[in-house]
Amino acid sequence: MIVVMKNSASKEEILRVTDALVKKGMQVQTNKGVDCTVLGVLGDTYMVDKERVGMMNGVDRVVSVQEPYKKANRKFHPEDSIVHVSGVDIGGGTLTVMAGPCSVESFEQLEGIAKSCRKSGAKVLRGGAFKPRTSPYAFQGLGVKGLDILTEVRQETGMPIVTEIMAPKYVELFSEKADIIQIGARNMQNFDLLKEVGQTKKPILLKRGLSNTIEEWLMSAEYIMSGGNENVILCERGIRTFETYTRNTLDISAIPAVKKLSHLPVVVDPSHASGLSYMVESLALAAVAAGADGLLIEVHNDPKHALCDGAQSLTPDQFDSIMHKLTALKNVMS
Amino acid sequence: MIVVMKNSASKEEILRVTDALVKKGMQVQTNKGVDCTVLGVLGDTYMVDKERVGMMNGVDRVVSVQEPYKKANRKFHPEDSIVHVSGVDIGGGTLTVMAGPCSVESFEQLEGIAKSCRKSGAKVLRGGAFKPRTSPYAFQGLGVKGLDILTEVRQETGMPIVTEIMAPKYVELFSEKADIIQIGARNMQNFDLLKEVGQTKKPILLKRGLSNTIEEWLMSAEYIMSGGNENVILCERGIRTFETYTRNTLDISAIPAVKKLSHLPVVVDPSHASGLSYMVESLALAAVAAGADGLLIEVHNDPKHALCDGAQSLTPDQFDSIMHKLTALKNVMS
Amino acid sequence: MIVVMKNSASKEEILRVTDALVKKGMQVQTNKGVDCTVLGVLGDTYMVDKERVGMMNGVDRVVSVQEPYKKANRKFHPEDSIVHVSGVDIGGGTLTVMAGPCSVESFEQLEGIAKSCRKSGAKVLRGGAFKPRTSPYAFQGLGVKGLDILTEVRQETGMPIVTEIMAPKYVELFSEKADIIQIGARNMQNFDLLKEVGQTKKPILLKRGLSNTIEEWLMSAEYIMSGGNENVILCERGIRTFETYTRNTLDISAIPAVKKLSHLPVVVDPSHASGLSYMVESLALAAVAAGADGLLIEVHNDPKHALCDGAQSLTPDQFDSIMHKLTALKNVMS
Amino acid sequence: MIVVMKNSASKEEILRVTDALVKKGMQVQTNKGVDCTVLGVLGDTYMVDKERVGMMNGVDRVVSVQEPYKKANRKFHPEDSIVHVSGVDIGGGTLTVMAGPCSVESFEQLEGIAKSCRKSGAKVLRGGAFKPRTSPYAFQGLGVKGLDILTEVRQETGMPIVTEIMAPKYVELFSEKADIIQIGARNMQNFDLLKEVGQTKKPILLKRGLSNTIEEWLMSAEYIMSGGNENVILCERGIRTFETYTRNTLDISAIPAVKKLSHLPVVVDPSHASGLSYMVESLALAAVAAGADGLLIEVHNDPKHALCDGAQSLTPDQFDSIMHKLTALKNVMS
Structure with a gap:
């Protein structure tokens, strides 16, 4: 899962998103660029509610990389x-x-x-x-x-x-x-x-x-x-x-x-x-x-x-x- | 409801369709043309299972005229x-x-x-x-x-x-x-x-x-x-x-x-x-x-x-x- | 536009994608994480053929951030x-x-x-x-x-x-x-x-x-x-x-x-x-x-x-x- | 093609529809029932503009029986x-x-x-x-x-x-x-x-x-x-x-x-x-x-x-x- 933060996202917002994901048991990698920050999310991402992350402050969009199912996968x-x-x-x-x-x-x-x-x-x-x-x-x-x-x-x-x-x-x-x-x-x-x-x-x-x-x-x-x-x-x-x-x-x-x-x-x-x-x-x-x-x-x-x-x-x-x-x-x- | 019989439909087939409809409480009007017979079906036609009539011998197609619901109508x-x-x-x-x-x-x-x-x-x-x-x-x-x-x-x-x-x-x-x-x-x-x-x-x-x-x-x-x-x-x-x-x-x-x-x-x-x-x-x-x-x-x-x-x-x-x-x-x- | 490279992407593949985008007039920001590399692409990205980038070696997926039209935008x-x-x-x-x-x-x-x-x-x-x-x-x-x-x-x-x-x-x-x-x-x-x-x-x-x-x-x-x-x-x-x-x-x-x-x-x-x-x-x-x-x-x-x-x-x-x-x-x- | 006339259709309306179809070269068979009249239309019905017939006075609906194409048929x-x-x-x-x-x-x-x-x-x-x-x-x-x-x-x-x-x-x-x-x-x-x-x-x-x-x-x-x-x-x-x-x-x-x-x-x-x-x-x-x-x-x-x-x-x-x-x-x- 990749979380693209808005250009305008503050440090606090980035931290809050990261914390929320870590609490769900994910590992989060922060890729800070000149213009925007991209969070790489690793772990059992099917457990993360994509919609909820998408509406957190400072989030531009959430991109699934893994399928949202595990047992059928x-x-x-x-x-x-x-x-x-x-x-x-x-x-x-x-x-x-x-x-x-x-x-x-x-x-x-x-x-x-x-x-x-x-x-x-x-x-x-x-x-x-x-x-x-x-x-x-x-x-x-x-x-x-x-x-x-x-x-x-x-x-x-x-x-x-x-x-x-x-x-x-x-x-x-x-x-x-x-x-x-x-x-x-x-x-x-x-x-x-x-x-x-x-x-x-x-x-x-x-x-x-x-x-x-x-x-x-x-x-x-x-x-x-x-x-x-x-x-x-x-x-x-x-x-x-x-x-x-x-x-x-x-x-x-x-x-x-x-x-x-x-x-x-x-x-x-x-x-x-x-x-x-x-x-x-x-x-x-x-x-x-x-x-x-x-x-x-x-x-x-x-x-x-x-x-x-x-x-x-x-x-x-x-x-x-x-x-x-x-x-x-x-x-x-x- | 209108039942269009096939050109090839026999008298017996037409009778059988008519009987089935009458048994369901419908009135059936037979319109015999040179080439095909068309049955006009009157009554509470929403009670008739259109699919079942459609597959009877000799039937070409069934056309609904009334809606198939009554209480909501x-x-x-x-x-x-x-x-x-x-x-x-x-x-x-x-x-x-x-x-x-x-x-x-x-x-x-x-x-x-x-x-x-x-x-x-x-x-x-x-x-x-x-x-x-x-x-x-x-x-x-x-x-x-x-x-x-x-x-x-x-x-x-x-x-x-x-x-x-x-x-x-x-x-x-x-x-x-x-x-x-x-x-x-x-x-x-x-x-x-x-x-x-x-x-x-x-x-x-x-x-x-x-x-x-x-x-x-x-x-x-x-x-x-x-x-x-x-x-x-x-x-x-x-x-x-x-x-x-x-x-x-x-x-x-x-x-x-x-x-x-x-x-x-x-x-x-x-x-x-x-x-x-x-x-x-x-x-x-x-x-x-x-x-x-x-x-x-x-x-x-x-x-x-x-x-x-x-x-x-x-x-x-x-x-x-x-x-x-x-x-x-x-x-x-x- | 964000280009997510595969975990397995080699340095050469990342360079080739970057070069292709730079040749199209884009600025490319490389965000290297532990497990994957994410390229942030800036500029008139509507000029980039997303499909073509998507099929280059080492690319996992391409995510549009901007709309693909400019004059109507x-x-x-x-x-x-x-x-x-x-x-x-x-x-x-x-x-x-x-x-x-x-x-x-x-x-x-x-x-x-x-x-x-x-x-x-x-x-x-x-x-x-x-x-x-x-x-x-x-x-x-x-x-x-x-x-x-x-x-x-x-x-x-x-x-x-x-x-x-x-x-x-x-x-x-x-x-x-x-x-x-x-x-x-x-x-x-x-x-x-x-x-x-x-x-x-x-x-x-x-x-x-x-x-x-x-x-x-x-x-x-x-x-x-x-x-x-x-x-x-x-x-x-x-x-x-x-x-x-x-x-x-x-x-x-x-x-x-x-x-x-x-x-x-x-x-x-x-x-x-x-x-x-x-x-x-x-x-x-x-x-x-x-x-x-x-x-x-x-x-x-x-x-x-x-x-x-x-x-x-x-x-x-x-x-x-x-x-x-x-x-x-x-x-x-x- | 079958034209179902409305219950309320007048004799003149039925005649006008029949005439229009005959002018297009069709044969029309009138099946008069107690409650409604059904016109059976024979001939090269793909030449008839179904929509136009459908909006004539007194017409309830038009049902195609033949396909509307001939050379490809x-x-x-x-x-x-x-x-x-x-x-x-x-x-x-x-x-x-x-x-x-x-x-x-x-x-x-x-x-x-x-x-x-x-x-x-x-x-x-x-x-x-x-x-x-x-x-x-x-x-x-x-x-x-x-x-x-x-x-x-x-x-x-x-x-x-x-x-x-x-x-x-x-x-x-x-x-x-x-x-x-x-x-x-x-x-x-x-x-x-x-x-x-x-x-x-x-x-x-x-x-x-x-x-x-x-x-x-x-x-x-x-x-x-x-x-x-x-x-x-x-x-x-x-x-x-x-x-x-x-x-x-x-x-x-x-x-x-x-x-x-x-x-x-x-x-x-x-x-x-x-x-x-x-x-x-x-x-x-x-x-x-x-x-x-x-x-x-x-x-x-x-x-x-x-x-x-x-x-x-x-x-x-x-x-x-x-x-x-x-x-x-x-x-x-x-």
């Missing part, structure tokens, strides 16, 4: 992290496909899709029991009953399950029933929820918020990790831009960015990113080519009658065809 | 709603200024600011006890202790208080202690929290999310209102765009838009929108000129030593000067 | 600039309203609107002769004939005219016929056109690009000014964001920002910013309250039959009513 | 278009890599890079002679001299060249000297320039604007094609969003979108999209996996001393390594 953990999920390893050069319907509708529906996806090569079953919906009048998911169906199908098929949590009060229940707890895009900065899941040891799939930067996303991972839970899987699912043709804009650059900045695994959700089933194949292939550790893909036995988001779901046959292409691609990538 | 409630807050009326042509520090730091600090703001004409005291911070290492607010300080200062000054809630578990506590419960931008689509505060009768200040459309914002108000709590105050606080000079981009158009679409009061937070104290006056005046029912302004006795966000806070003197200009402007506006 | 020209347009002064605390139709359609149409707008208090007549249209099949304006109609109506009414130029080849013609040459949003970074109009002495109305930052906008003004033409009027007309309810998002903060950063006058176009005639009044009032030096408003005698953009045009009566409110507001603002 | 040209460039075929399942420096600096520099890139498998040489720069004080390119160097190196190496044009007055010169004329992102809606290059038969590489939708991009292609020049290559180079880690956000979804909507070839520029050389490989692979017909990659012999944009350029060795991976990927894709 590759600098302090050079090798890839691998998250172990009931026999499935996510990260570290593997390719894990998580597939399933948008919403859990019935045991029969879910079992059928799960078996079909497993046969095509999916390793994890996804399905929503609690659904975040923009309208209070829209279908909100089966709730606890949906969660029960998921666990029954897991028992039947042996596939670990990933499903979205929407409130802190369910953390215990999800810890018991789910294999991976998903934090949805709209809750990426629901800090209370992040703190709660940080108290568990469950793998957390943390979706990027619709308008959150890569740095904010990693800071939300840091919330979970600083609570003691290092089993975080990042999921890019599209950001909000001016383009309206696709539901969101898949930020493919986030994959190499996260790979460089962090050691955590990163997966991609091409179904929600585009909202268009015809694009899922192209985006899934692109994500793997860009280095993603996995994919989250919506598959429905009968997209035309799905209770939500049908337009972005694939049929089992389409999914099977994509899995063949992904395998061929993955072979050439490694 | 001015069409069904033409006169302005006024929210009554412990003696202060918000909405309906009045101008209510809510002022105070970003964070509650101590009784002395808050009392000093409160008295000063009240003297300048502020009607409501704002102050954060629970603070949403991007970094887990940054100051998170005094929590329950901060809430207690707020209530003590309310007793001292008679000013009702508005403060942010961050988790459903605190709804009861906030209902008891706060006069207005604030839902922050990052929680605008925390649907569980919306449902919980919808069960109370407390006035709710609902901030617009950083990347949420006006329609989504009104849908979140609808969540609260459909739960039984119609005391919703909307707060525009800037959206996220490519411009980095200001922290966010104040969407001034949201004021006339909300005024047309809804009967709910709308207030503006120029401090968070810009993050630059020098702009607060211009933006506050602009908001009132555009028709805002109130303002949320950060005031700090000593911005240079505030625990957060100092750069966007005003001194009591600056605030007093703005209040004079706002009064003159409000007089000419009405 | 208020630091070097503290008092407001006033642009003189055929008897009308724009800037410096005045409020200039420019009104007229989106497109020039006929002499009769334009004359009628001009006289009506003049009576309501408009000082400048606006009207498009060359129209930028997204579709090659849409109406492209009357071209040179439209320009002729504008000059005839100017002769008739005495109102100076502002109209948009779309290609460098017309600069001479526009210099002769128009009072203010408008550079549209889509041409804000048409650098060739900027250079050409910079060779004239004509007042230039420079609209902000749909996705351009305030800094880029001022850099485009700098292009014109560095060519010798200091008669630049900036025009905020909305930026492109994720919000689709309004055509664009009026960036009201750009007004106080430009007023602080630059001495140039800034006007606002609420008609194009929103695309909704019902909002024009609110946005016009907000712009003036925020400190705008003027407004650009679309007025049409018969919006329902206008050749384009009718939905955003006002009737002469609506315009007259707004002018009354603007006058009252302006009185209280000064 | 895959519906009217189902097979892939292939653009022939001096012996190189672009489009139709091939993969064409265009490589070279950001700016042409000297014959020696360009020749060295060209030979190296050709050896690695690049088919087209890219290099800027006229450079669009945000600052008037930054290096603007060698201009005509740069163009001459490009043609000399073409003669030497046999590689066709692509280079950016910035003003209509150079169209003749570029038609003579370049193999592909590039329209830069900032000029995507410089309609005058589009019309001029539409008069030639030269292949045009049309970059997507920073804040332009896919539809607007295809409309700009339509401008060129409707002028008679169907040799258009589309180039995705990143859009502007709130994310600041990368210079722009590569919109990978634009590739499958363009492939579905249009028959034109689409290439990707990962260098400008990210501005980060370490990402170029990942993004290039992703683009090919998503179906791109080619790539535009910046290569520099000595990125540390390049005159601009060094941070995004690759060394020849890095480029060679990427070409090997691209070849392996392309083999598995087809």
Whole structure:
């Protein structure tokens, strides 16, 4: 961190800034020039509240040199992290496909899709029991009953399950029933929820918020990790831009960015990113080519009658065809 | 709502779509043309899940004509709603200024600011006890202790208080202690929290999310209102765009838009929108000129030593000067 | 400008960076710390290509302290600039309203609107002769004939005219016929056109690009000014964001920002910013309250039959009513 | 196109709208319901100015069903278009890599890079002679001299060249000297320039604007094609969003979108999209996996001393390594 003092800064002001930083455990190096003084700040600068320093008397600007996160930072953990999920390893050069319907509708529906996806090569079953919906009048998911169906199908098929949590009060229940707890895009900065899941040891799939930067996303991972839970899987699912043709804009650059900045695994959700089933194949292939550790893909036995988001779901046959292409691609990538 | 069927749609497909809509309580008018069939859908169409209809066999596209919200809709409630807050009326042509520090730091600090703001004409005291911070290492607010300080200062000054809630578990506590419960931008689509505060009768200040459309914002108000709590105050606080000079981009158009679409009061937070104290006056005046029912302004006795966000806070003197200009402007506006 | 060298930078690398900056006419102050060297760069740093320095060996990062523009910078020209347009002064605390139709359609149409707008208090007549249209099949304006109609109506009414130029080849013609040459949003970074109009002495109305930052906008003004033409009027007309309810998002903060950063006058176009005639009044009032030096408003005698953009045009009566409110507001603002 | 009339629309208003559409050569089908009338419009609806219809008396809204472009539309040209460039075929399942420096600096520099890139498998040489720069004080390119160097190196190496044009007055010169004329992102809606290059038969590489939708991009292609020049290559180079880690956000979804909507070839520029050389490989692979017909990659012999944009350029060795991976990927894709 570098603190540039104003030309007009007095000796006292410089001292006060220096003292405040030293009290926070930093080392401060004073570079006095003819016209301005520049303070070089060394130590765990992520612990320093940049905004607070920036408004002290005599400070012109504060420039971060280090990233503001530590546990999620590759600098302090050079090798890839691998998250172990009931026999499935996510990260570290593997390719894990998580597939399933948008919403859990019935045991029969879910079992059928799960078996079909497993046969095509999916390793994890996804399905929503609690659904975040923009309208209070829209279908909100089966709730606890949906969660029960998921666990029954897991028992039947042996596939670990990933499903979205929407409130802190369910953390215990999800810890018991789910294999991976998903934090949805709209809750990426629901800090209370992040703190709660940080108290568990469950793998957390943390979706990027619709308008959150890569740095904010990693800071939300840091919330979970600083609570003691290092089993975080990042999921890019599209950001909000001016383009309206696709539901969101898949930020493919986030994959190499996260790979460089962090050691955590990163997966991609091409179904929600585009909202268009015809694009899922192209985006899934692109994500793997860009280095993603996995994919989250919506598959429905009968997209035309799905209770939500049908337009972005694939049929089992389409999914099977994509899995063949992904395998061929993955072979050439490694 | 208008459903355009594909040219290739069969009679059976048209019937199935019609039946599904009729079952939802809609009236359906079939307009059969030479080349395509258009269904006019009448009734409470906000109850229809547009996405689900869009993916039925034979459907080309679904066009909304009505807004997807009802309780928040001015069409069904033409006169302005006024929210009554412990003696202060918000909405309906009045101008209510809510002022105070970003964070509650101590009784002395808050009392000093409160008295000063009240003297300048502020009607409501704002102050954060629970603070949403991007970094887990940054100051998170005094929590329950901060809430207690707020209530003590309310007793001292008679000013009702508005403060942010961050988790459903605190709804009861906030209902008891706060006069207005604030839902922050990052929680605008925390649907569980919306449902919980919808069960109370407390006035709710609902901030617009950083990347949420006006329609989504009104849908979140609808969540609260459909739960039984119609005391919703909307707060525009800037959206996220490519411009980095200001922290966010104040969407001034949201004021006339909300005024047309809804009967709910709308207030503006120029401090968070810009993050630059020098702009607060211009933006506050602009908001009132555009028709805002109130303002949320950060005031700090000593911005240079505030625990957060100092750069966007005003001194009591600056605030007093703005209040004079706002009064003159409000007089000419009405 | 501050150049932070990498910890690993060698003496030779530091010397090479210093030499390169000195050759550009800068003074360089070397602040050697225990762990890193920081170079303070003084002089006309806007002449230094920041990117090029940033990629030299041993450089960690380059931090701008000064703005990258000089002629448009208020630091070097503290008092407001006033642009003189055929008897009308724009800037410096005045409020200039420019009104007229989106497109020039006929002499009769334009004359009628001009006289009506003049009576309501408009000082400048606006009207498009060359129209930028997204579709090659849409109406492209009357071209040179439209320009002729504008000059005839100017002769008739005495109102100076502002109209948009779309290609460098017309600069001479526009210099002769128009009072203010408008550079549209889509041409804000048409650098060739900027250079050409910079060779004239004509007042230039420079609209902000749909996705351009305030800094880029001022850099485009700098292009014109560095060519010798200091008669630049900036025009905020909305930026492109994720919000689709309004055509664009009026960036009201750009007004106080430009007023602080630059001495140039800034006007606002609420008609194009929103695309909704019902909002024009609110946005016009907000712009003036925020400190705008003027407004650009679309007025049409018969919006329902206008050749384009009718939905955003006002009737002469609506315009007259707004002018009354603007006058009252302006009185209280000064 | 569907025109929904207001409930209150009179018979005369419906007739007037119908007449206006019929005069434009459309067929109009009137679907009269109990509550509203819906007009189905058939024919070359891209010729109808949607905005103008929308503001006619009695019209509630106009819904496009067809795309507003015809020549660029895959519906009217189902097979892939292939653009022939001096012996190189672009489009139709091939993969064409265009490589070279950001700016042409000297014959020696360009020749060295060209030979190296050709050896690695690049088919087209890219290099800027006229450079669009945000600052008037930054290096603007060698201009005509740069163009001459490009043609000399073409003669030497046999590689066709692509280079950016910035003003209509150079169209003749570029038609003579370049193999592909590039329209830069900032000029995507410089309609005058589009019309001029539409008069030639030269292949045009049309970059997507920073804040332009896919539809607007295809409309700009339509401008060129409707002028008679169907040799258009589309180039995705990143859009502007709130994310600041990368210079722009590569919109990978634009590739499958363009492939579905249009028959034109689409290439990707990962260098400008990210501005980060370490990402170029990942993004290039992703683009090919998503179906791109080619790539535009910046290569520099000595990125540390390049005159601009060094941070995004690759060394020849890095480029060679990427070409090997691209070849392996392309083999598995087809």
